[in-house]
Amino acid sequence: MNLPGIDLNMDAAALGQLLPYAAWVKDIHLRYRWVNRHWADMLDLPVRQIIGRSDAECMPPWLAEPMGRADCTTLARGEPYGNEVMVQLQDGRQRLWRMQRQAVLDTEGNLDGVAGFVIDATDDWRARRELKKLTLQSSGWWQSLKSHALVATLTPQGRYSYVSEHFCRLVGCPASGLLGENHATLGWIAVGVDFHHVLAMASQGNPVRFEFAGTRSNGQRFWAQSLVISLGTPVGDEPQFFEIVSDLGEVREVTQKLSAANAQLTAALNENVELIARLDHLARTDPLTHLLNRRSFLERAAQEQARSARLQQPLSVLALDIDHFKQVNDAFGHAAGDQVLERLAEVCRETCRIIDIVARMGGEEFSILLPGTGPEQAQVLAERLRLALAQQTVVLPDQQRISFTISIGVTGWGAHELLQPVLERADQALYQAKSGGRNRVISL
Numbered sequence: 342m343n344l345p346g347i348d349l350n351m352d353a354a355a356l357g358q359l360l361p362y363a364a365w366v367k368d369i370h371l372r373y374r375w376v377n378r379h380w381a382d383m384l385d386l387p388v389r390q391i392i393g394r395s396d397a398e399c400m401p402p403w404l405a406e407p408m409g410r411a412d413c414t415t416l417a418r419g420e421p422y423g424n425e426v427m428v429q430l431q432d433g434r435q436r437l438w439r440m441q442r443q444a445v446l447d448t449e450g451n452l453d454g455v456a457g458f459v460i461d462a463t464d465d466w467r468a469r470r471e472l473k474k475l476t477l478q479s480s481g482w483w484q485s486l487k488s489h490a491l492v493a494t495l496t497p498q499g500r501y502s503y504v505s506e507h508f509c510r511l512v513g514c515p516a517s518g519l520l521g522e523n524h525a526t527l528g529w530i531a532v533g534v535d536f537h538h539v540l541a542m543a544s545q546g547n548p549v550r551f552e553f554a555g556t557r558s559n560g561q562r563f564w565a566q567s568l569v570i571s572l573g574t575p576v577g578d579e580p581q582f583f584e585i586v587s588d589l590g591e592v593r594e595v596t597q598k599l600s601a602a603n604a605q606l607t608a609a610l611n612e613n614v615e616l617i618a619r620l621d622h623l624a625r626t627d628p629l630t631h632l633l634n635r636r637s638f639l640e641r642a643a644q645e646q647a648r649s650a651r652l653q654q655p656l657s658v659l660a661l662d663i664d665h666f667k668q669v670n671d672a673f674g675h676a677a678g679d680q681v682l683e684r685l686a687e688v689c690r691e692t693c694r695i696i697d698i699v700a701r702m703g704g705e706e707f708s709i710l711l712p713g714t715g716p717e718q719a720q721v722l723a724e725r726l727r728l729a730l731a732q733q734t735v736v737l738p739d740q741q742r743i744s745f746t747i748s749i750g751v752t753g754w755g756a757h758e759l760l761q762p763v764l765e766r767a768d769q770a771l772y773q774a775k776s777g778g779r780n781r782v783i784s785l
């Protein structure tokens with residue numbers, strides 16, 4: 342049977358010329374053994390200049406290199422191998438060549454070369470690309486993403502090639518002001534990352550999440566979080582990126598409100614702490630002399646006694662009382678009496694060590710606890726105090742001058758004694774000092 346236009350007696354090479362696509366056969370050294378006119382046309386060379394030559398001698402390196410790689414892969418696999426190459430013709434047009442290769446075996450089954458054919462799949466590729474776009478854009482998820490989320494697509498330079506309405510609303514700019522621009526040209530500041538780095542990371546297949554801030558055309562600031570994902574690089578196309586943005590404005594607002602409320606709370610807390618400290622201080626001190634009050638003295642005395650017993654250190658107590666204080670009040674008035682009390686407190690503080698505990702027990706009675714001090718040393722201190730006070734003169738606003746003396750009772754505090762008997766003994770010593778004529782120190 343004869344096929345129209347085909348002579349079945351012609352040889353394989355002649356038959357190959359009838360193929361509707363470019364075809365070639367290379368030897369084991371990848372030199373062309375045979376090509377048909379379509380391949381010669383594609384290379385824009387006469388057939389005779391191709392035969393016996395390698396790809397490197399027939400085509401530019403950027404094409405020869407993937408051709409050689411595909412040939413080697415085919416020889417190594419020993420089975421049909423297909424690939425696609427995007428080529429740029431001399432007139433600048435891009436074409437997609439789809440190639441299919443197969444290893445050629447000699448009669449003994451040894452590898453003898455590679456046979457291949459090439460079809461121009463440019464139209465098919467364009468159609469597929471359009472279809473992909475259409476599929477993407479008409480797919481349910483894209484539609485719902487577009488209408489509910491803040492999405493955009495980016496070129497390799499990060500320039501916007503598509504922006505959704507929601508995205509435009511967030512950044513406060515119409516699509517016309519965004520398309521062709523990128524984060525940098527829009528003046529948006531990514532937090533902690535460089536936008537180019539984001540694209541580089543994304544193109545390696547790592548989705549990148551980052552925060553950025555910008556200013557809307559009405560001057561308002563906005564904060565957003567982006568997730569940039571690579572959509573891959575379709576053959577012959579540029580890499581594409583997809584950006585999903587979420588509005589951080591609300592989060593920021595809530596965070597700011599929260600931190601303001603927190604600051605208020607902290608301030609209120611600090612105020613309260615201060616207030617409590619002040620109240621505590623007031624509860625522990627005598628408002629006139631700022632010495633410890635009786636309650637506080639008793640607490641401190643108990644602690645001090647326990648500590649001294651543990652450290653086996655001596656401890657002594659003084660009981661002080663102003664002599665004839667009633668007369669001071671009667672002669673100069675209560676305010677003058679207060680001044681005397683204040684002066685007494687001052688001199689006690691100055692004369693005692695920082696660790697000594699000085700307290701106003703009530704009225705014109707004072708007590709001093711002397712840690713690390715035995716009764717003899719306590720007597721010395723009491724004497725020094727008595728003399729210091731006897732030398733004091735309180736000058737009143739009307740220049741009247743008041744001198745006063747004190748009587749002091751001194752006692753040691755034994756390691757196992759309770760506070761009450763010790764205080765009573767100090768009072769007893771004080772009583773003896775009073776009854777002995779005042780302005781003196783008595784130890785018991």
Ligand SMILES: Nc1nc2c(ncn2[C@@H]2O[C@H](COP(=O)(O)OP(=O)(O)OP(=O)(O)O)[C@@H](O)[C@H]2O)c(=O)[nH]1
Binds near residue numbers: 663
């Ligand atoms: N100005 C003033 N006087 C006070 C205060 N507390 C107590 N007094 C007075 O201290 C005086 C104590 O008088 P008395 O207990 O009789 O003792 P005294 O006059 O000092 O006599 P002797 O202690 O025996 O030497 C009273 O007049 C009280 O009113 C105070 O805070 N301010």
